Amino acid sequence: MRRRAFLALAALGLSGRPARAQRAPRAGKSRRVIVVGAGLAGLAAAHELSQAGHDVVVLEARERPGGRVETLRAPFVDGQYADAGGMFVPSHHDLVLRYAERFGLTLQPALPPFHARLSYVRRQRVVANWGGRLDRLFDLAAEDRELGYAGLWDKYVAQGLASRSAEALDRLSVADLLRAQGASAETVALLRVGYLDMMGDGIDSYSALHLQKRLAAAGDSGERLVIAGGAELLPKALAGRLKEKIRYGAAVVRIEPGAARPTMVVVEGGRRERLSADHVICTLPASVLRELEIEPVFSAPKARAIKALDNENPTGAWNTVEVLCLGGKCVHVVNGKVNLVLTNPRQPAADGTMVPLTKGRLQIQSEGAEVFYRGIEIRSIQQIPETYLK
Numbered sequence: 001m002r003r004r005a006f007l008a009l010a011a012l013g014l015s016g017r018p019a020r021a022q023r024a025p026r027a028g029k030s031r032r033v034i035v036v037g038a039g040l041a042g043l044a045a046a047h048e049l050s051q052a053g054h055d056v057v058v059l060e061a062r063e064r065p066g067g068r069v070e071t072l073r074a075p076f077v078d079g080q081y082a083d084a085g086g087m088f089v090p091s092h093h094d095l096v097l098r099y100a101e102r103f104g105l106t107l108q109p110a111l112p113p114f115h116a117r118l119s120y121v122r123r124q125r126v127v128a129n130w131g132g133r134l135d136r137l138f139d140l141a142a143e144d145r146e147l148g149y150a151g152l153w154d155k156y157v158a159q160g161l162a163s164r165s166a167e168a169l170d171r172l173s174v175a176d177l178l179r180a181q182g183a184s185a186e187t188v189a190l191l192r193v194g195y196l197d198m199m200g201d202g203i204d205s206y207s208a209l210h211l212q213k214r215l216a217a218a219g220d221s222g223e224r225l226v227i228a229g230g231a232e233l234l235p236k237a238l239a240g241r242l243k244e245k246i247r248y249g250a251a252v253v254r255i256e257p258g259a260a261r262p263t264m265v266v267v268e269g270g271r272r273e274r275l276s277a278d279h280v281i282c283t284l285p286a287s288v289l290r291e292l293e294i295e296p297v298f299s300a301p302k303a304r305a306i307k308a309l310d311n312e313n314p315t316g317a318w319n320t321v322e323v324l325c326l327g328g329k330c331v332h333v334v335n336g337k338v339n340l341v342l343t344n345p346r347q348p349a350a351d352g353t354m355v356p357l358t359k360g361r362l363q364i365q366s367e368g369a370e371v372f373y374r375g376i377e378i379r380s381i382q383q384i385p386e387t388y389l390k
């Protein structure tokens with residue numbers, strides 16, 4: 001559930017916690033509430049409000065609930081399906097877990113991660129299973145080649161961490177640890193690809209103790225679960241309880257949040273209608289919100305945040321990304337528009353004090369997508385253009 005939906009529920013005297021089987025107590029009289037969007041945030045908010053006796057209507061532009069949670073069932077046969085949006089439920093997704101329990105949905109372990117990874121290593125593009133095939137690109141000793149990636153991880157990383165005290169690990173970089181375990185330069189080069197080198201400034205820069213803490217924290221977050229039968233079963237369960245309170249094919253085109261009673265214009269079946277309520281909970285993503293008429297406009301910082309979030313060109317078109325770092329400032333620019341300004345970046349020094357981050361290695365990372373780079377330039381700059389600092 002998104003923060004704004006949670007805050008709105010709190011304002012209506014609800015905690016947003018779904019665990020109670022009985023109707024949640026209502027603070028004050030029943031209110032009319034319009035919820036915009038029947039994604040998980042909107043559905044959860046509407047469900048809780050409805051349970052508490054408020055008069056709720058959900059406006060959803062599409063003909064189905066779930067938003068970014070969608071399960072594809074066609075053209076597959078024999079009941080097979082594919083989740084095209086949100087699907088993993090980590091063990092700290094408390095609300096989703098409780099809803100799943102409440103609605104009798106079955107959770108099952110997800111397939112292990114990294115069953116197929118795309119890597120660019122030594123100028124080659126390799127689709128590999130958890131380290132497999134990558135090892136061909138490295139000149140490994142016969143014994144290490146035998147072990148396979150999982151065996152190498154166990155011998156050099158897991159056993160290296162398990163056999164040393166915290167004090168000892170604190171004094172070693174991860175690269176030191178691998179070497180101390182007997183890893184050759186080529187084995188170190190293989191093991192650093194991906195996860196290990198993505199932390200800090202690479203495996204020479206952070207301590208083995210830090211790695212141990214990271215792995216322990218990841219272990220504590222538990223296994224990732226999925227909803228058996230498809231992730232859409234959760235939004236469908238919520239929508240099934242709201243029934244006719246959801247108006248599908250109802251696209252909100254204008255919101256007037258400042259009016260005494262917040263009002264909006266919705267287009268349904270080609271017909272425009274004005275609706276108002278005591279409260280409106282808007283769960284639209286920023287990419288949609290920035291296209292709507294909002295009157296009066298949001299505060300300048302809020303409007304800037306909504307507008308600035310996505311400056312990318314449509315899929316298939318090239319983007320120009322600049323990262324300008326000078327002194328204590330770092331400005332991220334996408335297609336000439338500022339996305340993010342970092343000030344006063346710091347990092348821990350060897351003695352534990354925080355010092356300005358003024359040098360290091362550059363890492364370009366993409367999450368969940370294959371990215372092609374047409375050209376990368378590193379230039380020395382004397383100033384950050386004024387237009388980027390406004």
Ligand SMILES: Cc1cc2nc3c(=O)[nH]c(=O)nc-3n(C[C@H](O)[C@H](O)[C@H](O)COP(=O)(O)OP(=O)(O)OC[C@H]3O[C@@H](n4cnc5c(N)ncnc54)[C@H](O)[C@@H]3O)c2cc1C
Nearest residue numbers: 037038039040041059060061067068085086087088251252
């Ligand atoms: C490919 C993918 C994989 C993901 N994987 C995971 C994962 O494994 N685990 C995880 O926890 N999260 C995952 N996420 C994120 C998760 O799916 C989303 O955070 C979550 O579904 C967002 O829910 P929401 O209700 O906030 O927004 P949305 O689901 O976007 O809901 C917004 C709703 O508003 C509707 N709408 C839009 N415009 C209008 C309008 N003008 N009027 C009325 N209605 C409108 C939309 O149709 C939609 O139903 C993933 C997302 C994607 C895209």
